[in-house]
Amino acid sequence: MKQHTKERESNLKVWTMTATAVVIVLGMFALNRIPKNDELNEIRSEIQTVNKQIDQERDSQIKNSAYKQKFDVVGAEKEAQARFLKVIPNIYTKRKLSNQAKEFDAWKKILPGRAGEKFIRYYGDSMGYLKNKSTMIYFGNLTNVTHTKVTVMDVAISKNKKEITNGWEFDYNLRTQKINSFKEISIEGN
Known part of the structure; x- marks a missing residue:
C-alpha cells in the first residue's frame, strides 16, 4: 500500500x-x-x-445626385443629345478635306474640353463616307450628373456602299456639358 x-x-x-x-x-x-x-x-x-x-x-x-438638387435632367440630356447629333453624323458624311479645319473648330465649340478635342482629333478626320444613315444615343442609369454613361452608335454608308457601324461609350458631365472620357466600343455585325 x-x-x-x-x-x-x-x-x-x-x-x-x-x-x-x-x-x-x-x-x-x-x-x-x-x-x-x-x-x-x-x-x-x-x-x-x-x-x-x-x-x-x-x-x-x-x-452630385440629380435627384437631390433641382437639376433639369431631361433638359441636360436633350442638350447632350443635341451636341452629339451636331458632331457625329457630320463626321460620317461626304465632306471636303478643304473644309476640315473649319469643321474641327466648330465641333470643338460644340464638344468643348480636352476630351472633346481628343475625340474630334481621333475621329474627326474620318473621310470616305457617302452619308450618315443613323445615329443613336443612349443614356445609362443616372446616379451622378458629373459622370453619366452615354453610349453613341452611328451607322454610315461608306464609298463602297457598305454600312459601317461605329460606337463609343462616353463618361459625360451633364452639368458642364463636357466629355470626361470616352472609349470606342466594338460593334459586331450580322
Missing part, C-alpha cells in the same frame, strides 16, 4: 508539473498574441481613414 501511495504521489507530481508547464506555455502564447498598443492605434487610424473616405464619397454622391 505504501508503494501504491508513492506511485500516486509520483503520478500527481508528474501531472502537476505537466499541467504547470502547459499553463506556462499557453500563458506565454496568450501574452504574445495580445496586440500591442501601437498596433491597435495603427488599426484605429486606418479605420478612421476609411470612414472619412466613405463619408467623403457619400457626400460627393449626394452633392
Whole structure:
C-alpha cells in the first residue's frame, strides 16, 4: 500500500508539473498574441481613414445626385443629345478635306474640353463616307450628373456602299456639358 501511495504521489507530481508547464506555455502564447498598443492605434487610424473616405464619397454622391438638387435632367440630356447629333453624323458624311479645319473648330465649340478635342482629333478626320444613315444615343442609369454613361452608335454608308457601324461609350458631365472620357466600343455585325 505504501508503494501504491508513492506511485500516486509520483503520478500527481508528474501531472502537476505537466499541467504547470502547459499553463506556462499557453500563458506565454496568450501574452504574445495580445496586440500591442501601437498596433491597435495603427488599426484605429486606418479605420478612421476609411470612414472619412466613405463619408467623403457619400457626400460627393449626394452633392452630385440629380435627384437631390433641382437639376433639369431631361433638359441636360436633350442638350447632350443635341451636341452629339451636331458632331457625329457630320463626321460620317461626304465632306471636303478643304473644309476640315473649319469643321474641327466648330465641333470643338460644340464638344468643348480636352476630351472633346481628343475625340474630334481621333475621329474627326474620318473621310470616305457617302452619308450618315443613323445615329443613336443612349443614356445609362443616372446616379451622378458629373459622370453619366452615354453610349453613341452611328451607322454610315461608306464609298463602297457598305454600312459601317461605329460606337463609343462616353463618361459625360451633364452639368458642364463636357466629355470626361470616352472609349470606342466594338460593334459586331450580322
